[in-house]
Amino acid sequence: MKPIHPSQTSCSNGLITDMNVTPMVDVMLVLLVIFMITAPLMFRYQPLDLPKEALEATQSDASMMTLSITADGALFVDGIKMSEDDFVSLMSAKGAESTFSGVRIMADTSLPYGRLLHVMRLLQAAGITKMTFVSAPNAP
Numbered sequence: 001m002k003p004i005h006p007s008q009t010s011c012s013n014g015l016i017t018d019m020n021v022t023p024m025v026d027v028m029l030v031l032l033v034i035f036m037i038t039a040p041l042m043f044r045y046q047p048l049d050l051p052k053e054a055l056e057a058t059q060s061d062a063s064m065m066t067l068s069i070t071a072d073g074a075l076f077v078d079g080i081k082m083s084e085d086d087f088v089s090l091m092s093a094k095g096a097e098s099t100f101s102g103v104r105i106m107a108d109t110s111l112p113y114g115r116l117l118h119v120m121r122l123l124q125a126a127g128i129t130k131m132t133f134v135s136a137p138n139a140p
Contacts, residue, residue, distance in 0.1 A: 063101045064132065065094065071108040073115045088122055095127030102130030 068076040075087050082090065094100045103123060107116050123131060 064104045066104045069107045071110040091126035106134045
């Protein structure tokens, strides 16, 4: 079998009809780098002083909602600040869904214990029974 040279293509006017994929690969690599840099910026977490406990790591479920409670008691659901009334209505709607897997709670260490219990009572009233607490890794 005889190798085909660019000058011996099937086109009669001598043009090279092979597709050059190098520019396409360059564009795809640039897009990959852009997405790798911007993807972590899409997660909005509130700065919290989490308790440091040496607990066994568990698998993170992507379908769980993240509830952040700051030191002053403000509620953030997946990074969005909510009033208590909006929080109760959202959690009631989520608790009624059969595919909802639960809430991941991130509470500041200086949050009063009574406020945390009040929020947990609101979650239970909304029909949410699966709650997971998040702690900071590498306890001293």
